Amino acid sequence: MAVVLPGSVIASSDSKLPEAEFSGYAMIGADIVLGPEGQQAYGTVPAGADGAYTSVERTTTTAVVGTDHAGFARLFLYRSGDRWALGTSLLELAEYARSAGWPLTADHDQVISFLLINPVGNQLTSDRTAFHEIRLVPAGARVEISGGRRRRASVVPPAPLPAWSSYGGLLREGLWEIASRARTLLHSGLPLVATANGGRDFRVVLAALLAGNDTDKSLGELVRLRADDKNAEHWGTVSQLATDYSLELNRRGSVSRAHLEPRAGYALWRRNDLGVYGPIYPYRTDAPEVLLSGSGGEPHRRVYKSPSMAAVLEQARTEDVPSTTLTTLTAAMNSALGTVSRGQDERMVHFREFRERFHGGRTALRQPVFAPLAVGSLRRASALRDPSGELGTQISVDVIRNLAPELLEVPLQPGSKPFPKRQVSAATTVSPKQVVTGRVFGSLSVPKQQAERSSNAIEPFAAAFEEAVERVAGSGLLPSGVLDGARRTVTIAVERGSFEHAADGQVVGAVILAGEVLRLS
Incomplete structure (x- = not known):
């Protein structure tokens, strides 16, 4: 949907x-x-x-x-x-x-x-x-x-946290919310889908589902669980989880995906992403499913390691970005942070306000998403206890410790960072609120307009690029080398039917944006 x-x-x-x-x-x-x-x-x-x-x-x-x-x-x-x-x-x-x-x-x-x-x-x-x-x-x-x-x-602006707020109180509220919402979804009859793996973030999703499931059915019967069976090392870990917790992996779903007509998909991208989010993920399909996601963990920890956001921006500069532009961007960024930071670590605030909002929120605008780590009560709990993000995964440890503590003992997949022992030993436990079954109001819908499976979702991007480049080429807004590189990228993408990596499409989107700006201003 x-x-x-x-x-x-x-x-x-x-x-x-x-x-x-x-x-x-x-x-x-x-x-x-x-x-x-x-x-x-x-x-x-x-x-x-x-x-x-x-x-x-x-x-x-x-x-x-x-x-x-x-x-x-x-x-x-x-x-x-x-x-x-x-x-x-x-x-x-x-x-x-x-x-x-x-x-x-x-x-x-x-x-x-x-x-x-x-x-x-x-x-x-x-x-x-x-x-x-x-x-x-x-x-x-x-x-x-x-x-x-x-x-x-x-x-x-949003209201500040009340002075009487506590980490334990917010954690308790968040635990109740995610376990109760999981129970609501498991009882709802709505199609549910999740990507299962042996990493840390999926453990939080699994903990919420285990705490919420009071039915006589296994989670594998209630949730369609996708897993990568081509990586032998990772498959070993997730298949052991599947055995231990009755997770049926890679079963066929009962919901058919609707293939979007490419021009309709482009219109959605233009509406939601153009000018605000660079990597291009074309809208290809639509399905009436709720995604259960392990996303939302990054805003709880400090991702930007540089000493200031100005330094983070400086490290992102390329030769195509003039120093005067970087100065202007930095001033605008500092002004925005001054409005919303309220004394918090600017690196944490900037990540939440921009990276998480647009990158993390991209999927949330394409289908309903239940992401336990993204709920507001847990975000507020982290900001209160760990405003600089030094504790990293502590919130994940605390959620699992309270909802399904045995998951902290199950080995993670090879290459995945383990939960730090000091965080496990220092986990906060709270007296649980009784998990309840809520209600689902409304329903999921499938789009009426469908396209052939073979339709090329990139062709409308190529057409928009060609229209834009005519305006941009003589304007001096973007360097000629950028236009040439973007043309090569979009040509290859049309041949492939996709961008090799979503980030490759960012330069194409920049040209399309420049063309729209020149047309409208």
Whole structure:
């Protein structure tokens, strides 16, 4: 089920106050809300819960627009004088401004930022975008819109943790949430799929499932578990897990995947990724399944090891990124961090605000994802106990210790870092809350439009590249060497039917973005 978010613009200074609305999916307590139909049955879905969604809450004179706590569903705010507009897609918001005759100015430095390398350069590095007038709304923030003759929009930051919050209390809440949501899903009849392996993050998923399963069925009957059987060493570890915990690996699923028509897939990529996330993962298929994922672990630990974010950005520079551009990008990044860091380690904050939001959230915008390590209560617990990320996997150890402690004793696959003994011995245990079975509101849907399996998903990217390169070639916005390299990359990708690596497509996306910016500004 593709996650359907509202198109183009939610509200603007020229429009009426938006009506109450919900798009996407949310996980609240033990319950799961799927789409507008689910929201109508559930009731109001407030901003700041888990999932990937936008919500509009209304009073007589105001509207509050928010998203899930991680900002996997994004909000972009256009401002120019008294004019403003709020949308969920950078390119669609820019097109709205252009069609309204509003000012729209290219920010060439932000376009060039997609020529940076390393993970920090795969997505936006600050709240600035390729258009000076459009900014990314911080994760977890809400936009309050006042009524009256002159409607105004103001960004309200997420509330800080209450002073009485404790690591143990937040951990206890998070454990209850993930075990109860696992139970809800196991009882729901929804198709569930997970990738099983012998690594650390899957142990967290398995712990939640073991704690949640009160049925008379094995997990292998309830969850379709995919595993790589071509790596003999890794297969040995995961197959032993399968034997010990009744995990039936690589059984055929009962759900058929719908193949998206390439142009429809390109439109989704353009809407969600262009100008905000560089690596190209084409939208190829859609399936009504919930993904149980071990993702979400990286924001709990410090991934960026350099002493400052300025140093991280400097290390990502290539010869195609002028020093003046890097200076501008660094200043914009520092300004954005000053708004959201609240005294926390800037490397941890930047990773959560940008890398995790766009890279980690990419899958969350393509299908419903249940990722125990990504729930807000556990994120807040980590930030409280380990704000600099020094303890690394401590949160994973604590989750497993409380939900399925025997998993800490099962050997990990070769090459996987073991759980540190000092963390295992220092694990925090809490008195558990009773696991409950929640409800699923709404249903999963399959797209009606389907394509032939043999359709080439890269062809629309190649067509968009050719259209863009005509504008970009004489503009000086991108070096000619970048255009030549991008052409070679997209030509090979068309022949293969895919990019060899998603990151290879970033330079192609940069050219397409440059073409769109030149067209619209």
